Amino acid sequence: MNLITKIHKVPFWSWFWFILGVLYFVLPLYATLVFSLQMERDTLSFKAYESAFADPEFLKTFTYSIGLAIMTIIASIALVVPTAYWIRLRLPEARRIVEFITLMPFVVPAIILVFGLIRIYSAPLNIPFTSITLIPPLTNFKVGTNILIIAGYIVLGLPYMYRSVDTGMRTVDVRTLTEAAQSMGANWGTIVVKVILPNVRTALLSGALLTFAIVVGEVILASFLGVPAFGPYLFLLGQHRAYEPAALSFTSFLLTWAAMGIIQLITGGQGQTTGAH
Amino acid sequence: MAYLELNNISKIFGKTTAVSNFNLKVDRGELVSFLGPSGCGKTTTLRMVAGFENPTEGKIIIDGKDVVNKAPNQRDVGMVFQAYALFPNMTVANNIGFGLKIAKKSPEEIKKRVQEMLDLIHMSDFGIRYPWQLSGGQQQRVALARALAMSPQVLLLDEPLSALDAKIRVSLRAEIRSIQQKLGITAIYVTHDQEEALSISDRIVVMYDGRTEQIGTPFQIYNFPETAFVASFIGTLNSFNAEVTDLKNSILSIGGLHLTTAENLEGRKVGDKVMIAIRPERINFSSEQKKANLFDCSIENITFLGSIVRIQVKVGDLRLFMDTFNNPFLELPKIGSTAEITCSREAVIILNQEMI
Numbered sequence: 143m144n145l146i147t148k149i150h151k152v153p154f155w156s157w158f159w160f161i162l163g164v165l166y167f168v169l170p171l172y173a174t175l176v177f178s179l180q181m182e183r184d185t186l187s188f189k190a191y192e193s194a195f196a197d198p199e200f201l202k203t204f205t206y207s208i209g210l211a212i213m214t215i216i217a218s219i220a221l222v223v224p225t226a227y228w229i230r231l232r233l234p235e236a237r238r239i240v241e242f243i244t245l246m247p248f249v250v251p252a253i254i255l256v257f258g259l260i261r262i263y264s265a266p267l268n269i270p271f272t273s274i275t276l277i278p279p280l281t282n283f284k285v286g287t288n289i290l291i292i293a294g295y296i297v298l299g300l301p302y303m304y305r306s307v308d309t310g311m312r313t314v315d316v317r318t319l320t321e322a323a324q325s326m327g328a329n330w331g332t333i334v335v336k337v338i339l340p341n342v343r344t345a346l347l348s349g350a351l352l353t354f355a356i357v358v359g360e361v362i363l364a365s366f367l368g369v370p371a372f373g374p375y376l377f378l379l380g381q382h383r384a385y386e387p388a389a390l391s392f393t394s395f396l397l398t399w400a401a402m403g404i405i406q407l408i409t410g411g412q413g414q415t416t417g418a419h
Numbered sequence: 420m421a422y423l424e425l426n427n428i429s430k431i432f433g434k435t436t437a438v439s440n441f442n443l444k445v446d447r448g449e450l451v452s453f454l455g456p457s458g459c460g461k462t463t464t465l466r467m468v469a470g471f472e473n474p475t476e477g478k479i480i481i482d483g484k485d486v487v488n489k490a491p492n493q494r495d496v497g498m499v500f501q502a503y504a505l506f507p508n509m510t511v512a513n514n515i516g517f518g519l520k521i522a523k524k525s526p527e528e529i530k531k532r533v534q535e536m537l538d539l540i541h542m543s544d545f546g547i548r549y550p551w552q553l554s555g556g557q558q559q560r561v562a563l564a565r566a567l568a569m570s571p572q573v574l575l576l577d578e579p580l581s582a583l584d585a586k587i588r589v590s591l592r593a594e595i596r597s598i599q600q601k602l603g604i605t606a607i608y609v610t611h612d613q614e615e616a617l618s619i620s621d622r623i624v625v626m627y628d629g630r631t632e633q634i635g636t637p638f639q640i641y642n643f644p645e646t647a648f649v650a651s652f653i654g655t656l657n658s659f660n661a662e663v664t665d666l667k668n669s670i671l672s673i674g675g676l677h678l679t680t681a682e683n684l685e686g687r688k689v690g691d692k693v694m695i696a697i698r699p700e701r702i703n704f705s706s707e708q709k710k711a712n713l714f715d716c717s718i719e720n721i722t723f724l725g726s727i728v729r730i731q732v733k734v735g736d737l738r739l740f741m742d743t744f745n746n747p748f749l750e751l752p753k754i755g756s757t758a759e760i761t762c763s764r765e766a767v768i769i770l771n772q773e774m775i
Contacts, residue, residue: 318500319506325497329492
């Protein structure tokens with residue numbers, strides 16, 4: 143059966159919804175791209191891109207946000223992988239509670255989260271009934287603020303990271319793999335490093351990518367905690383300029399796609415667990 | 420002294436007793452199957468031997484040492500899982516060599532042993548493939564090789580053939596048995612498939628509801644079931660409630676019919692209720708010779724099952740199945756016709772318990 147015959151066999155409504163979906167995603171992107179190229183009158187040029195990249199603030203905020211994103215991803219993996227693994231292995235009854243907790247960022251807005259963080263961590267945390275300071279006011283110094291914002295980003299990225307990792311673990315049946323490794327003499331460290339992590343690599347990369355996208359574009363936490371991140375920079379730029387924010391937005395899309403491409407390259411052919419027949 | 424001993428093993432999950440007072444002694448090099456329906460406790464018992472579950476009570480002794488308090492990675496048992504459990508990120512060779520690497524064997528030793536195992540499962544050239552490039556049967560052979568590579572004290576197989584199609588199951592079970600005998604390894608094999616258990620085992624433990632119903636050789640289990648459950652679970656069975664009517668001549672009655680048994684009726688008295696069973700293949704159409712149990716019957720149904728033909732007959736108010744070997748020249752009676760059937764005294768078995 144050739145391609146044209148195959149295309150003709152697809153029902154009309156399938157095509158309709160497919161084209162509608164493509165238009166929904168592609169049109170705004172196309173409009174942003176065209177707009178970002180129209181900085182000069184009556185001609186298409188990369189002037190807006192040149193202008194945006196030439197601003198030293200762009201590089202500074204962008205690298206800062208990338209740094210935050212990397213730290214958030216590392217901390218998220220350290221938190222989520224052992225949690226999801228242990229729940230699959232030993233505490234399946236806790237899955238509903240943990241899933242509920244990970245979904246909280248969809249219910250509690252980021253503004254509530256940031257005010258909560260500021261309210262609690264702008265004053266020193268003392269050991270009850272003593273004047274001994276356990277945690278100094280984190281908002282008062284740079285490292286403390288970075289810790290706070292990374293903690294906030296971990297929370298915002300939880301729904302994506304937890305679900306990615308949990309789905310990855312379900313796909314490879316971590317329980318049986320763990321038992322198989324145990325029966326061959328492996329300890330917990332070896333099992334996690336040699337068996338579990340390599341087999342949830344795709345899921346980890348998916349979760350990491352989503353976390354990266356959230357962190358790089360995030361505005362509210364970064365603004366209220368007063369850190370020089372890319373989100374607030376883009377927001378401010380949008381208030382004063384027209385074409386540069388469009389250029390930077392389109393660049394963000396390209397970066398995300400590049401990251402997805404890299405994931406495909408790294409994970410290509412892996413993760414198949416069914417047998418050939 | 421037995422090589423593997425399970426002494427008074429019990430396992431209770433919350434309010435559910437999964438295994439109750441389980442006792443078994445397995446000799447070195449013996450293959451013992453745990454056979455029973457789903458939920459009978461066979462896999463739980465196997466998992467306790469592997470160390471994945473802790474018994475609520477009892478001892479598990481391997482080669483004279485109690486291993487109950489040892490972690491799974493310290494027990495020196497190899498396990499083959501129903502779902503293969505090959506590591507998807509590793510090649511066949513790396514899967515087989517995984518345990519040897521953990522044991523810090525030298526690369527040369529690992530390479531040699533992996534090749535030995537690949538040769539053993541007739542997959543010498545498959546070392547560089549990944550599990551997803553293999554069929555289900557091939558994956559399970561690799562899983563077997565992986566479990567054997569460490570030369571474990573005991574090999575545990577948890578329904579290893581359940582996920583495979585019928586033809587592969589038959590060939591692979593023969594291969595598993597052949598490898599087990601060749602290596603002389605002590606093995607426990609969990610299955611719910613009676614044919615599998617009968618064909619592969621030195622002994623079978625039939626389990627039901629967390630208890631041992633009977634332990635014996637396949638021959639004993641099939642031909643001399645001790646309980647109603649074993650009789651009904653293994654093979655097809657005609658079973659009836661009967662009454663002892665004549666102790667001297669060992670005669671039992673079912674409704675108006677009288678059956679003679681070769682079983683010892685000592686300790687019973689006339690009027691006692693007993694459960695009796697007759698295997699379908701022990702019932703034949705009558706020849707000229709007068710037999711102990713001879714009845715007129717009508718043919719109700721005939722089912723062709725390949726190597727055998729199953730005939731349903733009615734004797735008085737009783738319905739019975741009888742099996743006869745298929746052959747191309749077999750003359751089968753017509754449905755609705757009448758015939759005479761017979762069975763020997765030895766074919767009438769008295770069961771210990773009430774029918775389930």
